[in-house]
Amino acid sequence: MLKIGVKDLAKYPFLTEAGEYLRNTGLSLEQLGHPDWQPIVEKAYGRIVVASSGQIYGSDLEALDNDSELLSFLVAIILLKSAGIATLIRRFSLAESRRAERYLQQDLWISRDKKNLELPLKIIQDLFAVNVSIDNEDFVIKVPDYLQRAVHFHEKEWKLVNRRVANGLVYLSAHETVRLIRTELGEYINGKIQSVNVDSIPQSFRHRVDDLVTLAKKFSDTVYVSSEYPPCVKHGIEVLEKGENLPHSGRFLLATYLLSKGQTVDQIAPLFKNAPDYNERTTKYQLEHISGSSGSGTKYQCPSCEKLRSESLCFATPDCDGIINPVQFGKRRKNP
Amino acid sequence: MNEKNILLIESAFKEYYFNRFDLIHVPQKATEREFGYQKFNSGMTRHLVVKNDKDLHLLLMKEVPSDVYCSNAYYSFPSLPMSEKDWKGADLIFDIDAKDLALSCRKDHTVFKCISCNNPTIEFSQQCSKCGSTKFETVSVGCKNCISESKKEVTKLVDILTTDLNVKKEQIEVYFSGNEGFHVRVTNNDYESLGSQERADLVDYLMFNGAIPESFGIKRQNNFKASLPTFEEKGWRGRVAHKLFSSKSKVPKATREIIASGYSAFQVQLEEIKKTMGVKVDPKVTMDIHRIFRLEGSINSKSGLSKIQCEDLNSFDPFLEACLLGNDDVNVMVNCPLQIRLKNKKFGPYNNEIVSLPKYAAVYMLCKGLGNAV
Ligand SMILES: [Zn+2]
Ligand SMILES: [Zn+2]
Numbered sequence: 001m002l003k004i005g006v007k008d009l010a011k012y013p014f015l016t017e018a019g020e021y022l023r024n025t026g027l028s029l030e031q032l033g034h035p036d037w038q039p040i041v042e043k044a045y046g047r048i049v050v051a052s053s054g055q056i057y058g059s060d061l062e063a064l065d066n067d068s069e070l071l072s073f074l075v076a077i078i079l080l081k082s083a084g085i086a087t088l089i090r091r092f093s094l095a096e097s098r099r100a101e102r103y104l105q106q107d108l109w110i111s112r113d114k115k116n117l118e119l120p121l122k123i124i125q126d127l128f129a130v131n132v133s134i135d136n137e138d139f140v141i142k143v144p145d146y147l148q149r150a151v152h153f154h155e156k157e158w159k160l161v162n163r164r165v166a167n168g169l170v171y172l173s174a175h176e177t178v179r180l181i182r183t184e185l186g187e188y189i190n191g192k193i194q195s196v197n198v199d200s201i202p203q204s205f206r207h208r209v210d211d212l213v214t215l216a217k218k219f220s221d222t223v224y225v226s227s228e229y230p231p232c233v234k235h236g237i238e239v240l241e242k243g244e245n246l247p248h249s250g251r252f253l254l255a256t257y258l259l260s261k262g263q264t265v266d267q268i269a270p271l272f273k274n275a276p277d278y279n280e281r282t283t284k285y286q287l288e289h290i291s292g293s294s295g296s297g298t299k300y301q302c303p304s305c306e307k308l309r310s311e312s313l314c315f316a317t318p319d320c321d322g323i324i325n326p327v328q329f330g331k332r333r334k335n336p
Numbered sequence: 337m338n339e340k341n342i343l344l345i346e347s348a349f350k351e352y353y354f355n356r357f358d359l360i361h362v363p364q365k366a367t368e369r370e371f372g373y374q375k376f377n378s379g380m381t382r383h384l385v386v387k388n389d390k391d392l393h394l395l396l397m398k399e400v401p402s403d404v405y406c407s408n409a410y411y412s413f414p415s416l417p418m419s420e421k422d423w424k425g426a427d428l429i430f431d432i433d434a435k436d437l438a439l440s441c442r443k444d445h446t447v448f449k450c451i452s453c454n455n456p457t458i459e460f461s462q463q464c465s466k467c468g469s470t471k472f473e474t475v476s477v478g479c480k481n482c483i484s485e486s487k488k489e490v491t492k493l494v495d496i497l498t499t500d501l502n503v504k505k506e507q508i509e510v511y512f513s514g515n516e517g518f519h520v521r522v523t524n525n526d527y528e529s530l531g532s533q534e535r536a537d538l539v540d541y542l543m544f545n546g547a548i549p550e551s552f553g554i555k556r557q558n559n560f561k562a563s564l565p566t567f568e569e570k571g572w573r574g575r576v577a578h579k580l581f582s583s584k585s586k587v588p589k590a591t592r593e594i595i596a597s598g599y600s601a602f603q604v605q606l607e608e609i610k611k612t613m614g615v616k617v618d619p620k621v622t623m624d625i626h627r628i629f630r631l632e633g634s635i636n637s638k639s640g641l642s643k644i645q646c647e648d649l650n651s652f653d654p655f656l657e658a659c660l661l662g663n664d665d666v667n668v669m670v671n672c673p674l675q676i677r678l679k680n681k682k683f684g685p686y687n688n689e690i691v692s693l694p695k696y697a698a699v700y701m702l703c704k705g706l707g708n709a710v
Pocket of ligand 1: 452453454464465466467469
């Protein structure tokens, strides 16, 4: 039996063992309502606020109290469920999965000796039914397990042909191994949160739940997704929403398309918040460059359908018939 | 196809299906598969369940189909419409067809047949010399070279499947397609649950499609010899090393050249490697997880030859071993400007003449559209 300590639970608070740990402490929701525990509620609220802004909540596991790391995650879920706002839950799941991803990668990479490696491998195995084993410096998984995940990535480097493959196994680095299960990790955490039932909450939580409702209003209109968008643009937005990496050509498409539809740099920038490599300043700078409001002053045009096809970014539907550039989408549909 | 031709072909097919049922079996997990068949001049009948060999025999005798198919997929309810079948998995299938190999021999055994008057010629011309029509269809007749080149692709495929993808030899079945190529079926639990997209990427792997220089150690700048592939490596890196360096002693010189030539030149080299070493399969067939695929043991109506399993691929001669129709002579009118070989006998060329041919050869001519029953 693998022993999971409280420090591990602080890193991976979504594990089933976290609930058991809490039960063993005998701490009830009612007790958490006591003013003594208010710092945990504040910490939980902070965790959600950080997540909702697209940042990853950082824990100092050496200096801080691991119990409060774990408890704040569980309280955060209670706050989120009480507020009942899907956007917040999604953003929180995403940010928490990024946070866990960092630890998984570290645990895989640093603790090379067998003893420490057991936990991350077990998490991957138990949660996602992927058997990861070690071959010298590399992590290996079966080709079918790899394909089922990697086909959702758009970069060429994830194609099987660009991987080291032997005897039915794919060779990966720690980073790549974790990257491969990113979406599932987010979905797992999201599912975990969805499955939690909250009947009544302590009065001391109320205030922060109301704050979450207010906070969510800020986000509800930041990203404007219209059903009038062509499928390639919709696809790009979906990829970003899921926190997947969209290649530069895809981001260029989104930016040029939305700019051509009259959206401003400030309106478009939040779209990229979920990207794994998001940096607000760089994103704004790049958008301004594309829009022609900085640099050379050249305003870039939306790439043609043909170009997008060659970059595997075209997802044409019958509604695309007769157009050669995504900006034309929808204009010809009303013909008799 | 005209009625007389159909009668002749159907009687030959029926005789085969009656006499050679030892060759025709339902595949494993038959009750979970969808069957389908076609008759001459009519559409496809699909969504059938054929539980066992006996049911299959009955179907063949009753319907005498021109072609018989069976899904590579397994379903909970194979006879329901596609959306309700409940897909459970599918064998990996591969189609290697000589017509996709861009072989230079193709022009030597392709007949251009005028669509209006059926006049066949070997040389392509803009207009039919008989009737002036400009529309032609092409008919390709059996060719040894096409078969041996297709076999090479099968060998490449089997090699990558077994070494890179850990498929066991006994999980691979190789069949002559009944016309101009081979079908390969892999029954391996690990791969059967893969969806269409996953299979598409798997095919790209086999075809060496989409390989980028970075994966083989060449970046846009700052390249080191240490990251290039070596002979000892497995998978494509190892194969690419063999192609790039040919021998150990040539490694240092070739390495310098590769690094000096840079990224784009290396990309071109990878393209070349794809042409020679990538397996030429039809990606559409492997990607399609709802396809019904020609049933082994059944006759291919494009030729009258049977789709049969090849026990020993190297020695396999389809024009002998898959030519299984009767030997009785029948009179047919044949217009075939090429000589063909079946069962080690030569036939033709025939210039619109009535000849007495063994049934297998007569049916071959009719199936190819180069003859008519009299
Ligand atoms: Zn003609
Ligand atoms: Zn040929």
